[in-house]
Amino acid sequence: MARKQLAVADQPLRLDNQICFAIYSAAHAFNRVYKPLLDRLGLTYPQYLVMLVLWEKDGVPVKDIGERLFLDSGTLTPLLKRLEAAQFIKRTRSKEDERQVLIALTPPGQALKEKARAVPQQVLVASACSIPELSAMKNEIVALRDRLNAAVGE
Amino acid sequence: MARKQLAVADQPLRLDNQICFAIYSAAHAFNRVYKPLLDRLGLTYPQYLVMLVLWEKDGVPVKDIGERLFLDSGTLTPLLKRLEAAQFIKRTRSKEDERQVLIALTPPGQALKEKARAVPQQVLVASACSIPELSAMKNEIVALRDRLNAAVGE
DNA sequence: GCACATTCAATTGCGAACAATTAAATGTGA
């Protein structure tokens, strides 16, 4: 009985009961799936995320990319310098507001989008999941993320 | 029309359609929630995960912790050294197999478990979610993670 | 116009995360 009481009290601390660990470990699992695919493009996963943002719209300041990806300049500045060294982007100070650095795609950076189109399909296969299932999970996770950010943000 | 065709072809590359980004950004959101709570315990989030494993069962080799958390020695060795420096654990070579380093909790490491009991409840509040909802999501995410790992592992 | 606060990116320092390699201990087959 005492034994069982203890086990019950320990439930909230059990690793397998933690949704945060599920998400943490799933993020690593995705990273492992993406790695060989992105190696061919010459991108890391966070660099791929930045490129996704830029393929939607480039010529944007660092801050906008950071807000989109929930990353700050401490992460983005060196990452963007590596993307510039790889010739995928160009960083230029804004004329209108010299505090801002605008990020634009180079022709190779634009061209990389075509090579990247193969990636999502291969990840989909690895997930062994249907698009509607993934979409539903995605919406739940985004809603959870936004509530967590709201709880911290205020 | 041509405009719309392009937009359709771009859908798989849109950031907001990517479940991997949902998970990636949710992991960071969790980290932001945990940070102030774990600061009081003197732990980082990955260190907290290691302690969760050890609170369930200690005296285990590094490899076991790694398999549980999907981490390798390159990550764990320095992390465990920091936990040892903080007096929460003790690292000792196994007598039976000198390749193994066994990780045991110190009394302060054991005692920390009691302080940690407050953490899950506070994260639950921040999630603004019911336990059954979180549990259902957790199971879906774990299943997805395991399929991803299986796709890479083979 | 001028002190003051705010915004934006860069920098520094620390802690993961992982690939690749190394070294020591152990296991195995001939």
Place this chain on the structure above:
DNA sequence: TCACATTTAATTGTTCGCAATTGAATGTGC
């Protein structure tokens, strides 16, 4: 037994991720 493979941690080097600080540019209230 002895060559060889395997297992286990540790190490090295690169890339995130973030807190805290800095410095320049811009906005503001008086």
